[in-house]
Amino acid sequence: MAAESTPASPTELRAVRRSLTAANDAKVLQVVKMVDDMVDRGAADGLIEPLRTRLAQLRPPRRLRLERLLFTPLDPLIVPARHWRPQDPTIPRNALIPIAGTVRIALGRDIHQIDALIAGKTTLDTDAAMQAGEQLWPTAARVLAMAPMPPGWVEAGLKPATYEPLVRSVAAILGRLPVLMPLFEDASGGLIAPREEAIEAIVAGLAVEPHLTQAMVIGLLMTRLPQVGSLLQRLESTSRDRQERIMLRRASDQAADVMLDRLERDGGAKSQIVNASLADASVETRRLTMLLDELESHSGSPERRSRLKTLRTRLDASCRARFIGGLNEELLGPLQSLVTTIDRPMQTQLETAARQLRSLETNGRRIGDSTIYDGLLQQALTTVRSVDPSALNVLRAARLVEILAGSEAAMALLEEPR
Amino acid sequence: MSELRLPPIQPYSPTTFLERGVAVPLTTPLLFGSRARPALRGNVELVLPNPAGGRGVYVLAAESVREFCRPTVHDRQLILRIIALPAITPVAIRRLALEVAAEGMAGEEAMDAALARMAASKNELLVANYTLLMALIAQADGSGADTILEASTQDLKHRAQKAVARIAPRIGKPAAWVANSLEALAEILHHIGVNARVSGARVRRLIGSLSEVRTEIAVWSRGAGDDELASCAEMVCDVADVTMSLATTTFDAAHALTADPAGLLRTWATDPDMVTRLVGRPEWLLDGWDQICLLWREATNSTARRAALAEITQLLPVLPREANDWIGSSLDSEKLARLRRVIPLNENWRTGAIAFELLARNERLRALGV
Numbered sequence A: 001m002a003a004e005s006t007p008a009s010p011t012e013l014r015a016v017r018r019s020l021t022a023a024n025d026a027k028v029l030q031v032v033k034m035v036d037d038m039v040d041r042g043a044a045d046g047l048i049e050p051l052r053t054r055l056a057q058l059r060p061p062r063r064l065r066l067e068r069l070l071f072t073p074l075d076p077l078i079v080p081a082r083h084w085r086p087q088d089p090t091i092p093r094n095a096l097i098p099i100a101g102t103v104r105i106a107l108g109r110d111i112h113q114i115d116a117l118i119a120g121k122t123t124l125d126t127d128a129a130m131q132a133g134e135q136l137w138p139t140a141a142r143v144l145a146m147a148p149m150p151p152g153w154v155e156a157g158l159k160p161a162t163y164e165p166l167v168r169s170v171a172a173i174l175g176r177l178p179v180l181m182p183l184f185e186d187a188s189g190g191l192i193a194p195r196e197e198a199i200e201a202i203v204a205g206l207a208v209e210p211h212l213t214q215a216m217v218i219g220l221l222m223t224r225l226p227q228v229g230s231l232l233q234r235l236e237s238t239s240r241d242r243q244e245r246i247m248l249r250r251a252s253d254q255a256a257d258v259m260l261d262r263l264e265r266d267g268g269a270k271s272q273i274v275n276a277s278l279a280d281a282s283v284e285t286r287r288l289t290m291l292l293d294e295l296e297s298h299s300g301s302p303e304r305r306s307r308l309k310t311l312r313t314r315l316d317a318s319c320r321a322r323f324i325g326g327l328n329e330e331l332l333g334p335l336q337s338l339v340t341t342i343d344r345p346m347q348t349q350l351e352t353a354a355r356q357l358r359s360l361e362t363n364g365r366r367i368g369d370s371t372i373y374d375g376l377l378q379q380a381l382t383t384v385r386s387v388d389p390s391a392l393n394v395l396r397a398a399r400l401v402e403i404l405a406g407s408e409a410a411m412a413l414l415e416e417p418r
Numbered sequence B: 001m002s003e004l005r006l007p008p009i010q011p012y013s014p015t016t017f018l019e020r021g022v023a024v025p026l027t028t029p030l031l032f033g034s035r036a037r038p039a040l041r042g043n044v045e046l047v048l049p050n051p052a053g054g055r056g057v058y059v060l061a062a063e064s065v066r067e068f069c070r071p072t073v074h075d076r077q078l079i080l081r082i083i084a085l086p087a088i089t090p091v092a093i094r095r096l097a098l099e100v101a102a103e104g105m106a107g108e109e110a111m112d113a114a115l116a117r118m119a120a121s122k123n124e125l126l127v128a129n130y131t132l133l134m135a136l137i138a139q140a141d142g143s144g145a146d147t148i149l150e151a152s153t154q155d156l157k158h159r160a161q162k163a164v165a166r167i168a169p170r171i172g173k174p175a176a177w178v179a180n181s182l183e184a185l186a187e188i189l190h191h192i193g194v195n196a197r198v199s200g201a202r203v204r205r206l207i208g209s210l211s212e213v214r215t216e217i218a219v220w221s222r223g224a225g226d227d228e229l230a231s232c233a234e235m236v237c238d239v240a241d242v243t244m245s246l247a248t249t250t251f252d253a254a255h256a257l258t259a260d261p262a263g264l265l266r267t268w269a270t271d272p273d274m275v276t277r278l279v280g281r282p283e284w285l286l287d288g289w290d291q292i293c294l295l296w297r298e299a300t301n302s303t304a305r306r307a308a309l310a311e312i313t314q315l316l317p318v319l320p321r322e323a324n325d326w327i328g329s330s331l332d333s334e335k336l337a338r339l340r341r342v343i344p345l346n347e348n349w350r351t352g353a354i355a356f357e358l359l360a361r362n363e364r365l366r367a368l369g370v
Helices: A010-021 A026-035 A042-058 A065-078 A094-117 A127-147 A158-190 A196-208 A211-224 A226-236 A244-274 A278-297 A302-336 A344-364 A372-387 A394-405 A407-415 B062-068 B073-083 B090-102 B107-140 B143-148 B153-171 B175-189 B201-221 B227-259 B262-269 B272-286 B288-296 B303-316 B321-327 B333-339 B356-370
Strands: B035-038 B046-049 B057-061
Touching: A010 A026, A026 A042, A065 A094, A065 A127, A065 A158, A065 A211, A065 B272, A094 A127, A127 A158, A127 B303, A158 A196, A158 A211, A158 B303, A196 A211, A196 A226, A196 A244, A211 A226, A211 A244, A211 A278, A226 A244, A226 A278, A244 A278, A244 A302, A278 A302, A278 A344, A302 A344, A302 A372, A344 A372, A344 A394, A344 B107, A344 B356, A372 A394, A372 B333, A394 A407, A407 B073, B046 B062, B046 B073, B057 B062, B062 B073, B073 B090, B090 B107, B090 B201, B090 B272, B090 B356, B107 B143, B107 B153, B107 B175, B107 B227, B107 B262, B107 B356, B153 B175, B175 B262, B175 B272, B201 B227, B201 B272, B201 B288, B201 B303, B227 B262, B227 B272, B227 B303, B262 B272, B288 B303, B288 B356
Parallel strands: none
Antiparallel strands: B035 B046, B046 B057
């Protein structure tokens, strides 16, 4: 006879949570995948809670589910329940399950169509997510624009009075996602600039929305597309409509405060850079630098300027720390501990690391003191050149030198008499 | 006060394919999509897509490229060799690009691919030479393909000697000339294939690849739900259609030469340039499209495809006026220029930190392209 499984007691769950907090990355990813694959996550969901900061750094592909499809685009607005205050242009995490439940019930049989589109897909399948989202978001927006407070709202620790403004704002954002998401996706590759006319249309449409919604949309825009800050400023200064000018100013201010809070909280910017992969650290540095530049450019209050200055200093330090760590672990370390000739996979790995370091350094120079990078790159060059040619042939060394110091230095190495 | 005398700004409407230039697979992001063409006094110019992403092109002396940007070691080597070329043609540039990639200048993957390609090219050359000779035997002794397939090596050798000895006096050339000419013809014909051996030939493969990519772009843009994007994709498909149609026509004409090896040898004896020009036409027409096909194939989701389409509209080969004459109509170049702005590219996208990623991408394209 098969043993009957019994739900874990709170003490057992606490013990599992404690052991997970200390677990290595591979173990964490394994548990997350296991929980993601469960049909009914129930209490297992709580296991992931203390891992959220690490998950934000590890960025594993997550199984697409209705809840994830609904809220991943709003992620920059989601805050832990303890940090949320009514009237903040953010969404408390404990509101997600009741909101998703409302949408799920309202969808009825239509949910099967969406489930079919995302079956077996993960957050990496952006096309599937977009296709399913285009069906889900407008429907969810219509449902949430009118739905009464669902059961479970108060039980989740939320006051009834908070329901109406919060959920109507979520509805208003979801309704705009079919336009916003392609803009966010395009910008993520770094090649395509946000289309100004699309942003202008979104801003124009905000006039009829409550203040909370306006600040949420502006906050989402600025977090995902920091470069639109200048456009918003231009719209504010050129708008003939006084109401629109006031709206933009107020919403931008509120959104800026929320973004600063988020960057300052729980390690904020630092943890996003220091613990990220080199590639992610570079992308994140670029985004945060742009965000801080934009916030600084229209930040009147001395208090906010001071906060920005502190954040910039922290970001600079984090970027340098990540660069030094990456340089030692992914480039200099392997080169200094060579025992055999470098093979092709290792050369590819070293070239990738060198490129990612240069990318991080290029972004890092924009945020603070750039001279330190010159010294570190020089140190890297010296190490590359000091490796025994029998382990690293001149062509491979030249490739690394080219990435680290440019083609002139590589040519000089290739032309050196041997 | 000294007066700076700059050449007047001119529209980029090349009259001939040579004036359009030959696509050079450079890896430096700022030079990606460049074309090389001969300039005055034996110099070489590079024609670059507008780095700002807008209309127009930049033209600069190839030897001054370092004043414009910092080219990669790969690009420096390739440009130096192009400057020394006696004649700029797609085949010549491809050969040089292969050599430089094989030296490892564009990374290990491109080096391995280039070495493999060089070995494969040698085989293709041998096969083309052999096929031409067999065709000549069949034509000379009136035998069918079956008798050749079933013949022994010794028998074939004997029949080949007889065929050459029979054909040579009719052309008015010695037998050795015929043997050497078959080798020289194989060199220029192996890109298009000889007789039935066309499907694996480079030009045929490229036409097939372009046809697939064109269909994929059309299907994808129809489902993208964006009118401007669809308009942009339509323009790319229009140019691809004209190119494919012309390339197929010129390919068939060139390929038809191989059906009559004796006639081909006769023409080769009197006007070898004409044969080279005719056989080279499909290459000139398709020049630059291999890079476009690779860019599209690298893009595996909608976001990447939008970015790829933005780059493709920048690189779309302008059809010279001589091609317009061939088809009896003209493409709307103004429309193309307008569409280049449909997907706005980020400022500094080729020079900021993303340039390192683009460089790696361009080297990957080199590996796939060779």
